[in-house]
Amino acid sequence: MRHVYLIARQEFVKYVTRRGFLLSILMFPLWIMIVIFVPQWTGGGQSGPAPHTFTVVDRTGGTYRDAVVAALARWNKDRPPAERVWRYTPAPNFLVTASEAHFANAVRAAFGEADENDWMGRRRIDTVLLVPADFGHDSHVTAQIWSRDDRQNGGFRAFLSGALTGALQLQAIHRYAPQLNDPSILDVSVDLEARNPEHAAPADTVIASSVPIALAVILFVVSVMNSSVLLQGVVEEKSTRMIEVLLSCATPREITAGKLIGVIAVALTTLLIWALVLFVLMALASHGTVTLVFASLKAIASIDTLPFLLIFFLCGLLIYGSLFLAIGSMAASLADAQSLLGPAMLILMLPNVMIAGVMHDPNGPFATALTWIPLYTPFFMMLRIASHPPLWQLWGAVALALTTTALMIVWTGRVFAKHVLTTERPPALGALLRGLLKRT
Amino acid sequence: MTAPIVELSHVTKRFGDFTAVSDLSFSLAKGSILGFLGPNGAGKTTTLRMMLGIFPPDEGTIRMLGRDVAQVRDRIGYLPEERGLYRRMRADAAIAYIATLKGMNRAAALARARVLLADFGLGDFAQVRIEGLSKGMAQKVQVLAAIAHDPEFVILDEPFSGLDPVNQSELEAFIRRLAGEGKTILFSTHTMQHAERLCDRLIVLAKGRKVFEGTLDEARGLLPRRARIGADADLNFLAAVPGVEQATPPSPGQPWWTLDLKEGDDGRALLAACFERSVPLTHFDVAPPGLHEVFVSLVGPHSEAA
Numbered sequence: 001m002r003h004v005y006l007i008a009r010q011e012f013v014k015y016v017t018r019r020g021f022l023l024s025i026l027m028f029p030l031w032i033m034i035v036i037f038v039p040q041w042t043g044g045g046q047s048g049p050a051p052h053t054f055t056v057v058d059r060t061g062g063t064y065r066d067a068v069v070a071a072l073a074r075w076n077k078d079r080p081p082a083e084r085v086w087r088y089t090p091a092p093n094f095l096v097t098a099s100e101a102h103f104a105n106a107v108r109a110a111f112g113e114a115d116e117n118d119w120m121g122r123r124r125i126d127t128v129l130l131v132p133a134d135f136g137h138d139s140h141v142t143a144q145i146w147s148r149d150d151r152q153n154g155g156f157r158a159f160l161s162g163a164l165t166g167a168l169q170l171q172a173i174h175r176y177a178p179q180l181n182d183p184s185i186l187d188v189s190v191d192l193e194a195r196n197p198e199h200a201a202p203a204d205t206v207i208a209s210s211v212p213i214a215l216a217v218i219l220f221v222v223s224v225m226n227s228s229v230l231l232q233g234v235v236e237e238k239s240t241r242m243i244e245v246l247l248s249c250a251t252p253r254e255i256t257a258g259k260l261i262g263v264i265a266v267a268l269t270t271l272l273i274w275a276l277v278l279f280v281l282m283a284l285a286s287h288g289t290v291t292l293v294f295a296s297l298k299a300i301a302s303i304d305t306l307p308f309l310l311i312f313f314l315c316g317l318l319i320y321g322s323l324f325l326a327i328g329s330m331a332a333s334l335a336d337a338q339s340l341l342g343p344a345m346l347i348l349m350l351p352n353v354m355i356a357g358v359m360h361d362p363n364g365p366f367a368t369a370l371t372w373i374p375l376y377t378p379f380f381m382m383l384r385i386a387s388h389p390p391l392w393q394l395w396g397a398v399a400l401a402l403t404t405t406a407l408m409i410v411w412t413g414r415v416f417a418k419h420v421l422t423t424e425r426p427p428a429l430g431a432l433l434r435g436l437l438k439r440t
Numbered sequence: 441m442t443a444p445i446v447e448l449s450h451v452t453k454r455f456g457d458f459t460a461v462s463d464l465s466f467s468l469a470k471g472s473i474l475g476f477l478g479p480n481g482a483g484k485t486t487t488l489r490m491m492l493g494i495f496p497p498d499e500g501t502i503r504m505l506g507r508d509v510a511q512v513r514d515r516i517g518y519l520p521e522e523r524g525l526y527r528r529m530r531a532d533a534a535i536a537y538i539a540t541l542k543g544m545n546r547a548a549a550l551a552r553a554r555v556l557l558a559d560f561g562l563g564d565f566a567q568v569r570i571e572g573l574s575k576g577m578a579q580k581v582q583v584l585a586a587i588a589h590d591p592e593f594v595i596l597d598e599p600f601s602g603l604d605p606v607n608q609s610e611l612e613a614f615i616r617r618l619a620g621e622g623k624t625i626l627f628s629t630h631t632m633q634h635a636e637r638l639c640d641r642l643i644v645l646a647k648g649r650k651v652f653e654g655t656l657d658e659a660r661g662l663l664p665r666r667a668r669i670g671a672d673a674d675l676n677f678l679a680a681v682p683g684v685e686q687a688t689p690p691s692p693g694q695p696w697w698t699l700d701l702k703e704g705d706d707g708r709a710l711l712a713a714c715f716e717r718s719v720p721l722t723h724f725d726v727a728p729p730g731l732h733e734v735f736v737s738l739v740g741p742h743s744e745a746a
Contacts, residue, residue, distance in 0.1 A: 006540055014526065240527070241520040245585075248492040248518040249541035251510075421494065 003250035004258045011262025015229055016269060024225060025270060029278040052126050052156060055091040055110075059133035064143075067167030068129065068160065075159065086156060089125060103130065107146045129160055136168050213359070215309060216382035219316045220352060222267045226317075227324035228341070230263050234328030234420070235337050243420055252417035256325060260409065263321045264314065305385050308394060312385075315401040316378035320348060322408035323375075329412075329420040351379045362387035371397055374404040443506050445470050445593050445624040446491065451500035453486055460486040462648040463500070468626065468641075470592075473619050475639035476628040479739050482645040484628045485521070488595055491626075492518055505592060514543040517591035519583055521598040527571040531557060534570055535585045542589035549588065556584045560610075576607045583611065587618065594618060596627035600634055612638060632731040642731075646739040656731065663729040663737055667707040669714070670696040670723030681713050696723050 015021055058065035069088050076084040091110075098106035107128050130144040143164055145157065237243040246255050327344055331337035351370070358367040362384040371380045371393065381389070381397040389397075444467035453461040461483040468474050478484045489495045490502055493509035505512045525534045535553035540546050557566045560580050570578055579602055587594055596615070600608050615638055619625055629635055635642060635656075642659055644652040652659060664685060669675060675697045679687035683705035688698040701707055707726035714721055 003541060006537075010526075010537060014528070017528070236527075241522045241524040242526060243524075244489070244492075244494065244520045245518060245524040245538060246541070247489075247494045248516070249513060249538065421489070 003254040007258025008261035011259050012265045015266045025273050028274050033281050053087045053089055054127040055089050056129045057091050058131040060135055064131045064167050068163045071163035216379050223320035226263050226267050227321045231324040231328035235331055235334050253413045256413045256416050260321050264317050312378035312382045315405045318405045319408050322412040326412045326415040329416040351376050358383050363389050377401045447503040449501045451497045454498050459648050470624050471622050472640045473638050474626045475635035475642045478645035483648040515592045517586040517594040519586040519596045525570045530567050531581045532566040535588045538585040539588040544589050552588050575602045593624045636731045644738050651738050659734045660728040662734050664703050665701045667699040667710055667726045668696045671719050671721050673719045681709050683709050
């Protein structure tokens with residue numbers, strides 16, 4: 001174990017002190033920042049937030065709808081055109097007439113129709129405000145806000161709440177002003193319940209479902225980035241004969257284990273630094289980020305599948321790391337490594353091409369079938385895990401991922417021991433497979 | 441008698457159909473310096489790798505320090521033929537890293553590395569990365585990395601490769617010092633002068649087989665002695681002198697005749713024949729053959745091994 005630790009430590013130090021590592025550490029968060037903020041900056045600060053179109057279904061007869069529209073007009077009047085991002089559009093008839101039981105379907109249909117973007121490429125309806133028929137009576141002051149995106153702009157919600165509260169207070173004044181004995185009746189504040197036509201999920205759930213998908217994509221990025229460095233490192237060690245010195249100190253299995261653990265440490269450090277740098281950059285750019293990040297962390301911690309996610313993430317890293325390490329040990333030169341890397345990259349890229357298909361129906365036959373391809377099990381299960389796949393599939397995938405990881409490590413150890421000191425061309429596939437299956 | 445430090449018994453190693461080492465046996469006593477000679481492809485590196493436990497032999501047994509090599513890795517030092525160091529590592533860290541892999545505590549290894557570097561005149565370069573050192577300096581660092589953990593047995597594969605004459609002399613002195621401290625040393629080389637100056641014993645390999653094992657004198661004894669005679673006169677008559685195998689006239693750059701003597705002949709008859717004919721001599725010596733000639737005769741194109 002001491003050899004494994006020393007080699008892992010050396011691998012870690014070797015990679016994290018490279019200029020390329022430091023650059024990549026900073027570049028990824030900067031790239032994210034650019035993706036987020038450049039569209040705003042390119043508008044010279046004129047464009048502001050994206051336009052947000054909403055409609056109001058007022059079951060009380062239209063008083064509150066008119067109040068919201070009037071409040072919007074007042075709001076916009078005091079602002080420059082670039083900040084007039086909230087736009088009202090009348091509700092389609094089928095939405096107005098939809099019963100409470102079918103309202104979610106009606107909203108879904110409204111959003112679906114509105115997917116035909118307008119001439120500027122914008123969706124026509126982003127949010128539906130439902131004012132129930134009993135709103136304002138018997139202390140019922142809860143309206144519903146249905147949105148495509150649960151993470152609505154907090155300012156917009158506050159605006160709607162304020163508009164409804166003002167309208168409610170006005171109603172109360174009209175109703176009770178002549179005999180106003182209880183002034184506290186005016187002390188009301190409207191609540192808005194967040195709803196989603198698909199699953200009426202709260203914001204935390206959205207974060208929880210996004211984390212596995214984000215981790216799957218990050219797994220790919222981190223695996224490719226660090227594993228290719230691992231491959232280059234082995235080729236360099238072969239060319240300088242450093243590998244011989246290592247082999248005179250430790251067994252091939254200890255060396256491969258040390259190298260893989262070193263890469264995992266680098267990958268986890270990369271993730272941690274990315275998160276911190278991104279957090280700092282975003283906090284500097286937007287004051288709401290800190291709150292959002294803490295909410296996200298809380299949501300992540302509450303994910304009941306978090307241990308599974310970690311297992312799949314680490315298995316994925318080890319599987320892809322082993323693959324690259326085996327390639328590096330077979331290659332006599334960087335040119336050889338490049339020729340082997342091409343097919344390996346195609347194998348690794350394949351799951352990315354299929355993300356859309358899997359996400360369309362995460363528990364469908366296509367996604368399920370892909371999950372049982374051993375090399376891809378961690379990746380696809382991470383994509384699917386938020387969709388609550390059947391428990392037997394989850395545990396089966398864990399078993400398959402762990403088995404694949406163990407086999408990859410053992411096979412990589414064999415390939416490493418057999419080929420790392422050769423200066424010949426990489427073996428043919430048939431010879432390689434025979435070598436893997438033969439116990440030495 | 442103490443047990444041998446190294447003991448190879450009928451060792452054979454094959455790679456597919458190719459036999460790299462065939463039925464090799466030898467042993468090495470504590471404190472000795474063994475020269476491991478052979479042309480390219482003779483099986484030297486494969487043998488060294490088997491001794492280090494990197495390859496298992498297909499046949500035969502290898503005992504290092506009285507045990508299986510896996511049990512004594514930490515007591516063996518190894519210098520590979522080329523620079524086996526991480527280019528971006530500092531000199532002291534590079535030495536300390538190998539020493540820690542060989543079982544030393546990191547702090548002690550780093551302290552030892554700095555002492556060794558200072559001893560070798562590289563104290564000012566302890567914090568310099570390997571890629572910033574000259575080839576000679578890097579080779580010294582490599583040697584220090586091989587012995588920093590104070591091994592009992594040191595394997596040096598072409599240790600003089602790339603060193604200038606001054607550094608070669610320093611390294612020779614260092615190897616003698618190690619042997620003086622009781623360490624057993626095996627080094628492979630193509631440079632016969634180093635082997636002549638350093639080795640107690642020699643092993644010559646050719647095509648995976650041992651073609652010679654013995655002392656330097658025993659090696660020289662494989663070929664007859666040779667006389668060199670300088671004179672302005674034609675010395676062709678010496679070819680007929682009893683005990684002379686062959687007479688070769690001077691060649692450009694060599695102002696003397698070379699006379700190969702038959703086994704056991706001491707060359708005195710040559711001197712007598714010259715006096716008899718009153719030939720004035722400018723040079724006369726009789727010397728055993730050099731190791732280079734022995735090596736060529738053992739593994740060259742006209743040898744039995746060819």
